[in-house]
Amino acid sequence: MEASTLVPYNTTESKSTVSRDIRIWITLTVTLILFWGIFLFFIVLMLHAFFTTAHLRTQMRYVLFMYTLVNDTLNLTTCVLLFLLTFALYQIPVRGCHFVVTIAASTFLNSRTGLAVMALERYAAICFPLRHSVICSVERSWVPITVSSVIGFMPSFIDIIILSTSVPEEFFFERVICRREYLIVTPYQATRMIVTDATTFTMVALIILYTYIKIMMEAKKVNGDSASTGKANKTVVIHAAQLSLSLTSFTSPISEYLMRQQVAFVRFFYFFLFMLFPIFLSPLIYGFRDENFRNHIKKFLACRPHKTKRVGHTP
Template sequence: MLHTFASHRQFLDTSRYILFAYMLINDALQVTTSVVLFAFFVYQIEFPIVYCIPLLFISTATFQNTPLILAIMSLERYVAIVYPLQCPPAWRSDRIWAIILTLWMISCLFPLIDFSIGKQDPNVDPFSTPVLCKTAVVNSTPIQMLLKAATSILFFTVVAVIILFTYVRILLETRKLRQDRASVNRAMYTVLLHGFQLVLCMLAFTHPITETLVVAHGWQPQDLAFFNYFTFILIPRFLSPLIYGFRDQSLRACIRKTLVRCSQKVWTYDKRIPQ
């Protein structure tokens, strides 16, 4: 999909596609770092904290950035429908980068504060003492736990209100346009898919509560970690390109053409190879 964006200029001139490409890049970074951290946790691989903090920082920042991107994409759709002829300057394709930069600053601010207020263990040398790279090692003080809980509640409340407000207004505006029933049904189906993705992302903020409840019923820590990772990290990132990408007719058509050209090149190359 990123190759398709880079190959077609019309996608880079539309705010909606720019935000979608930004979400793909963010989710790619999130999945890459989270897979590495999860593998280290499963195989109990230890190394100094100085190498662990960059991975945790990227993973945390990109994870917190995902719901913000969903909220901004919802606002962009709301602006495009409510103000189709007089789009505010901030939402134009040549200025949408300012909003993207703001999202990155907000997402990186909380991990920076979290790591800066942490209290270092005097028995652990950050440059030589090997430790298991996980959040509990770096974020272990009560102040950090309180900040993380407050951040989760803040993100959940703000993003949930924005998503609910924008999609309800979009649905109402769609009905006012007197479109055919099929278009209204597609809009409602898209709303349901986005809502399901938002629920999965927001539930990840409540994983300390779910861990406490599930452990009380006898789940193994490894099984619980895999369940939370698969359900709240991988599935939402898997649904993102399906919801925003393959349901878009223009993007789907370009992807199909790219796949056809690649298949033809592979077929031609195979015919040239002597058997």
């Protein structure tokens, strides 16, 4: 009798648990897609402003910003995709997982080096105003973009070589839950990740700190154009805040391990606050602080269809 009463109870409880997990997954999926859609909406607005405003295309800072926007969009898209696949426990071939992880890892490093590049551009504008147009000409934009891209992709390229020489070909056709840790098959890869993360963060942090100090020193010496130096300083400070938030993403493997038994919303909150929010800051910085983008967004949002007025006598 006891056994017969336990079976329906366990079956009902199991169905209830599955139903709850499905509702949670749907809720998180809708939230992430909505967040991604809002982000993409502002990205499209700023891309439209860039390509329809001639003077924006003649300044390196805006060219670099467009590169950062495209890079951050790829990073956000792959991060959301990986989170949803992992949370749903959906298995994909290792080859596809490696491709998505490579894009996510490369664009993540590009975002950090992009902060340093844009801080250096502001440093050149404030500290070398007479030579700024030459040093930071649009024709030279390909140099920082190429350097940033190479720095971002090089660690992943090394991983590709290590992985292809360390595992049999059948490994790439296995179906797995896509996590970066699954692609780490040798101690060299783990060491490479630690060295790369530490070096990148230290390098970017030092560059941002250096540019901040130099801009502060220049602001004290020059009193005539304090508005531009103050604005540049605020931009560098915001870059530093982005970098500080992104530092927590380096601890994601440890945090995920510690929170593996936590409820889904706790893991989602960590992912949203420390992985996605720093990416979302970029369009906020230039989209709402920069006058050109701000005016373009206001014009777009204020645009409403006008009702046709009837011509006739007033009753």
